[in-house]
Amino acid sequence: MSRNQTNHFARGMLVMGLLTLIGCAGDRPADLGPLDGQLRACPDSPNCVSSFDTRDSHAIEPIRGTPEAVKQALNQMERVEIITDSGGYIHAEFTSRLMGYVDDVEFLANPHEGVVHVRSASRLGYSDMGVNRERIEQIRSLIANP
Template sequence: MREIVQQTPRARLIADEPGYLRAEYSSRLMRFVDDVELLIGADAVQVRSASRLGYSDLGVNRERIEALRQTLAQQAEAYSE
């Protein structure tokens, strides 16, 4: 997960502890900062992604987490082959 986060554009890894990652993502245009936390367990990854400002992020956090999930699934599939 660490590598996936670090390869994501405009991501900055803030905390990297066993089973836990915290990153900040900045938006392309306005440079708003979103917080993403990943709690990594043996069977699942719990995710929290939230905008720091405003009431709506226009779906950006959901899209980001879906992209992370898809990348993780592709890597897991590649390892199983």
């Protein structure tokens, strides 16, 4: 193989590898949504936070506000798509810039308490390097400071 052919082959393999990784978004979970007034529990892996979880590694406070305020915050963010909006429940997908990984973020309103419960979870992988917690805090900040 000539040097030019070797370089062309190497570039092709690199592109194929990147395309494979980018396509690793994972399938949308079938069990999302409220169940008995709550969002489903986080797995044991440290790539999920939920306002219904009591473990220090997964617990996060609900957001003070309304579903409308949540939607307004989501509309200010990048690489997010609202998949479900059924009044008191919102499911949004966030896609990472480089690798195309998808995180599922859910919101469930409790109007009696004036809060919106949250769950943010990575579809793939084990650790999220704190991305899901940071995302919820960013949404909380956007709602508090419109």
